[in-house]
Amino acid sequence: MAPQTKVDRSFSALTPALSEWIVDAVDAMGFVKTTPVQHAAIPLFMKNSDVVVEAVTGSGKTLAFLIPIVERLLRLDAPLKKHHVGAIIISPTRELATQIHTVLASLLKFHAPSAALLQPDDEDSDMEDVDAPPKPTFPPGTLKVVPQLLLGGSITPAQDLSVFLKRSANILIGTPGRLLQLLTSPHVHCPQSSFDALVLDEADRLLDLGFKEDLQRILSRLPKQRRTGLFSASVSEAVDQLIRVGLRNPVRIAVKVKTRAASNGNTGEEGKIEDKRTPASLQMSYLVTPPSHKIPAIRQILSSLEPQPQKTIFYLATCFAVDYFQHILPEVLDGYAVVPLHGKHPDKVRRKNFNKFVDSVTPSILLTTDVAARGLDIPSVDLVLQLDPPSDPKTFIHRCGRAGRAGRKGLAVTFLNPGPEEDYIEFLRVRQTPITPLSSPDCIITPEDAEAVSKKIRCLVATDRAIYDKAQRGFVSWVRAYSKHTASSIFRVPDLPWSELGHAWGLLRLPRMPELKTWDGDKSLGVAMDFDTFAYKDKVREKQRLAELETPEARKKHVKEKPREESAWTEKKGLKAYKDVRREKKVAKREHDRVAKLTDEERREEEKLQGMIEQMRKSVAAKEKQDMEDEFEGFSD
Numbered sequence: 313m314a315p316q317t318k319v320d321r322s323f324s325a326l327t328p329a330l331s332e333w334i335v336d337a338v339d340a341m342g343f344v345k346t347t348p349v350q351h352a353a354i355p356l357f358m359k360n361s362d363v364v365v366e367a368v369t370g371s372g373k374t375l376a377f378l379i380p381i382v383e384r385l386l387r388l389d390a391p392l393k394k395h396h397v398g399a400i401i402i403s404p405t406r407e408l409a410t411q412i413h414t415v416l417a418s419l420l421k422f423h424a425p426s427a428a429l430l431q432p433d434d435e436d437s438d439m440e441d442v443d444a445p446p447k448p449t450f451p452p453g454t455l456k457v458v459p460q461l462l463l464g465g466s467i468t469p470a471q472d473l474s475v476f477l478k479r480s481a482n483i484l485i486g487t488p489g490r491l492l493q494l495l496t497s498p499h500v501h502c503p504q505s506s507f508d509a510l511v512l513d514e515a516d517r518l519l520d521l522g523f524k525e526d527l528q529r530i531l532s533r534l535p536k537q538r539r540t541g542l543f544s545a546s547v548s549e550a551v552d553q554l555i556r557v558g559l560r561n562p563v564r565i566a567v568k569v570k571t572r573a574a575s576n577g578n579t580g581e582e583g584k585i586e587d588k589r590t591p592a593s594l595q596m597s598y599l600v601t602p603p604s605h606k607i608p609a610i611r612q613i614l615s616s617l618e619p620q621p622q623k624t625i626f627y628l629a630t631c632f633a634v635d636y637f638q639h640i641l642p643e644v645l646d647g648y649a650v651v652p653l654h655g656k657h658p659d660k661v662r663r664k665n666f667n668k669f670v671d672s673v674t675p676s677i678l679l680t681t682d683v684a685a686r687g688l689d690i691p692s693v694d695l696v697l698q699l700d701p702p703s704d705p706k707t708f709i710h711r712c713g714r715a716g717r718a719g720r721k722g723l724a725v726t727f728l729n730p731g732p733e734e735d736y737i738e739f740l741r742v743r744q745t746p747i748t749p750l751s752s753p754d755c756i757i758t759p760e761d762a763e764a765v766s767k768k769i770r771c772l773v774a775t776d777r778a779i780y781d782k783a784q785r786g787f788v789s790w791v792r793a794y795s796k797h798t799a800s801s802i803f804r805v806p807d808l809p810w811s812e813l814g815h816a817w818g819l820l821r822l823p824r825m826p827e828l829k830t831w832d833g834d835k836s837l838g839v840a841m842d843f844d845t846f847a848y849k850d851k852v853r854e855k856q857r858l859a860e861l862e863t864p865e866a867r868k869k870h871v872k873e874k875p876r877e878e879s880a881w882t883e884k885k886g887l888k889a890y891k892d893v894r895r896e897k898k899v900a901k902r903e904h905d906r907v908a909k910l911t912d913e914e915r916r917e918e919e920k921l922q923g924m925i926e927q928m929r930k931s932v933a934a935k936e937k938q939d940m941e942d943e944f945e946g947f948s949d
């Protein structure tokens with residue numbers, strides 16, 4: 313057999329050769345050799361090829377497209393004309409766009425002419441160093457890279473345009489909507505003579521519904537003759553759509569990991585080598601356990617992992633679920649700071665919370681939705697927890713891939729309900745995403761442990777009606793998300809163990825929802841609670857609730873609904889139902905007496921007030937309905 317020649321994987325061995333300053337920059341970043349995807353993609357994307365790059369999470373795709381873009385812009389014969397754009401990088405989320413911009417800025421710090429133009433925002437500092445020497449100046453013809461980040465949020469499109477005109481940025485990085493807005497300005501030019509490259513990062517997500525239209529409009533504003541690169545950890549599902557986004561005979565680069573499948577228990581035969589779409593340093597495990605054992609199991613995992621996880625990402629299905637569990641988890645997971653992050657948070661909160669998690673020096677949990685599933689590079693994340701698998705199986709590897717990045721050890725644990733959900737294991741294996749049972753740490757949860765945690769959560773919920781509202785809303789949104797699972801034969805709403813789920817969530821009763829119409833279990837979950845007197849901690853809100861209860865509509869509704877409830881309740885809860893009716897009669901009599909004593913003027917005033925309250929209630933209900941719909945539209949930024 314011919315001896316194998318060892319491949320030189322250093323950055324300086326790449327052809328075409330990289331500029332010296334780039335080799336110095338990656339060296340200073342501590343990168344001794346290229347990652348496989350960088351080794352394959354940089355040379356190709358530096359030439360005139362379109363590329364479609366599929367490589368496991370955390371494999372260094374960002375530099376694989378940034379280095380060629382920067383190199384080519386700095387090799388032009390002359391600088392681009394004012395307000396001409398050389399390259400555009402499109403990302404599906406603000407966080408990811410910000411991260412790409414940060415990596416680019418840290419690269420450009422090593423290129424003196426570009427570094428001189430970096431803004432405080434580009435560098436990771438928001439303070440100007442008054443003692444710093446003046447920035448050097450360069451002759452007018454000097455080539456340089458000027459990046460601009462376009463995100464939306466608190467910065468208006470007009471401000472974006474004004475920054476662009478002032479700085480004449482030649483690389484734009486942003487989310488589709490904001491990029492499109494800037495490109496529609498007649499002052500921003502992308503002609504054939506200067507536009508060089510377009511990169512779609514997390515390409516398959518960008519091609520998903522919701523981004524397509526913006527993307528197509530962006531493409532229509534770019535010259536046909538350009539280089540295009542699609543980068544993602546899961547490109548395959550999007551390949552048939554590539555033609556639509558206009559790639560010219562792209563070179564396909566797929567960097568996968570080889571793994572040996574589990575050996576055959578009967579024959580003792582070794583498993584065959586299979587492709588895996590996740591990094592070797594990432595252990596992907598699952599735990600089949602009833603819903604009410606999940607939080608206790610998480611508590612056990614967090615307390616017994618050695619070393620203790622410093623940064624954990626905890627995925628939930630919806631924003632409303634995050635809004636609820638952010639109150640619950642700090643109570644049950646001692647010693648961890650819980651930081652919520654989801655797509656409905658205002659931009660400022662989203663940024664603040666993200667930075668809080670990244671900069672935290674004590675053990676922290678980022679409690680989030682799929683808004684943080686893709687591309688985010690927080691190198692020190694050692695653990696990913698998924699309370700349930702994501703609705704879209706493509707998202708699964710992206711969620712897990714937030715841990716075990718760049719060769720660092722990581723663990724991702726997914727929880728599955730016993731029963732049909734166990735088929736998800738085979739479902740993933742067929743998709744080259746094998747997961748193994750969690751063997752260490754050991755998780756032994758007794759029914760008593762589960763009951764104790766459930767009780768603790770319920771006690772907390774019972775302290776404030778506002779948390780109760782969040783629980784109900786979170787649970788309804790979770791059920792809706794569950795019903796939208798792509799693998800609909802595995803995740804079936806009719807198979808859900810409602811009572812178990814109610815305990816797992818610490819609910820005080822199951823919400824009224826169509827999914828539960830035919831379920832004849834105990835919707836009160838065995839909790840005796842007087843919901844009429846259950847108050848909001850916030851005094852203003854409580855006053856408003858009481859006022860709403862007094863409106864004729866509310867009373868009518870209350871009375872109308874009672875018989876329906878009673879018919880189910882009398883069998884099991886005769887005494888409580890009787891008490892309810894008596895209390896209701898008393899309230900009605902009290903109200904009748906009160907109204908009888910009112911003067912005409914007082915009665916008119918009261919009617920006016922009730923009208924206002926009703927109007928307010930309607931607009932709140934409409935907003936809640938809209939919020940609920942938005943929840944499932946995805947996070948299109």
Ligand SMILES: Nc1ncnc2c1ncn2[C@@H]1O[C@H](COP(=O)(O)OP(=O)(O)OP(=O)(O)O)[C@@H](O)[C@H]1O
Binds near residue numbers: 371
């Ligand atoms: N040549 C290299 N050697 C070592 N580490 C590297 C190298 N290149 C990049 N990294 C580091 O690897 C980590 C992951 O890189 P990056 O975010 O580009 O991965 P990715 O492939 O885009 O991941 P994802 O698919 O999740 O977006 C980063 O922390 C980065 O600093």
